[in-house]
Amino acid sequence: MAKFKEIFVACFIFAVASFNLAPLVGAKLSKSMYLTWGLQHAAFQGNGEDLRLVLDQTSGSAAQTKKSFLFGSIETLIKLIPGNSAGTVTAYYLSSTGSQHDEIDFEFLGNISGQPYTINTNIYTQGIGNREQQFHLWFNPTADFHNYTIHWNPTEIVWFVDGLPLRVFRNYEKEGIAYPNKQGMKVYTSLWNADDWATRGGLVKTNWNDAPFIARLSHFRARACKWNGPVSISQCAANNIPANWWTNPVYSRLSYAQMRHLSWVRKNYMIYDYCSDFKRFNGQMAPECFKNQF
Numbered sequence: 001m002a003k004f005k006e007i008f009v010a011c012f013i014f015a016v017a018s019f020n021l022a023p024l025v026g027a028k029l030s031k032s033m034y035l036t037w038g039l040q041h042a043a044f045q046g047n048g049e050d051l052r053l054v055l056d057q058t059s060g061s062a063a064q065t066k067k068s069f070l071f072g073s074i075e076t077l078i079k080l081i082p083g084n085s086a087g088t089v090t091a092y093y094l095s096s097t098g099s100q101h102d103e104i105d106f107e108f109l110g111n112i113s114g115q116p117y118t119i120n121t122n123i124y125t126q127g128i129g130n131r132e133q134q135f136h137l138w139f140n141p142t143a144d145f146h147n148y149t150i151h152w153n154p155t156e157i158v159w160f161v162d163g164l165p166l167r168v169f170r171n172y173e174k175e176g177i178a179y180p181n182k183q184g185m186k187v188y189t190s191l192w193n194a195d196d197w198a199t200r201g202g203l204v205k206t207n208w209n210d211a212p213f214i215a216r217l218s219h220f221r222a223r224a225c226k227w228n229g230p231v232s233i234s235q236c237a238a239n240n241i242p243a244n245w246w247t248n249p250v251y252s253r254l255s256y257a258q259m260r261h262l263s264w265v266r267k268n269y270m271i272y273d274y275c276s277d278f279k280r281f282n283g284q285m286a287p288e289c290f291k292n293q294f
């Protein structure tokens, strides 16, 4: 162990000295991302720290990071569309490309005024998704900015809201369950009209009289390992990933307090779990449904 530490420190110093990569921490939203859709709608604001996504009848809008990552802690503040947001979806997710793609999703499904937003979470591994878990929130996500973080390391993925875990997907690759650890992913955000399914299963349509719909992102930060081929530990270190990210149980296991919170959320705020939807899957439940997900 001591030996490993020495080697690691030596590699770390070498990496910093030889590549001198600028840490991504501190990179502004407008530096990390660029607009890809609805260019006349969306805008970077607040000295480049804020992104305003706009949806009206002519277009939605979207942005994505310039870089790909493999593992990291990807966080942003989001203030969702206030008032009547029924029919809209605001998305914040990681994705690779191609038919065998991996994806880790946060999607915020709007609602009519006074009715709760639904957070939809999902994960795709090697092109296969169908792993939705949905939640209501314990606060009004349209009144203020809240922190939404995707924590992704070799042993687990955790969806966090304001630092509290909402969902965990653990690496059970040894038991034949695919885990996203071979392809880099970019970070995407978008706002679009999905009134064929988003609100109460598509029953409530978007009311265009309430447009433009505006969602705000702020203080996006990717403390993440940059990916352009197989990732090396030095690329993570240079991006301020904690040195013990790979080996320390603190980063690969929830604390007891976090587990208690997860149970509390599941008990009080979870409204859908693919692992309980026997009808949809004809009783053929995904193998991870039988594993501990804490």
Ligand SMILES: *[C@@H]1O[C@H](CO)[C@@H](O)[C@H](O)[C@H]1NC(C)=O
Pocket: 109, 110, 111, 112, 115, 116, 117, 118, 198, 199, 200, 201, 271
């Ligand atoms: C909207 O409100 C209804 C009624 O409270 C609720 O059942 C539903 O989960 C909410 N969210 C969406 C996206 O439909």
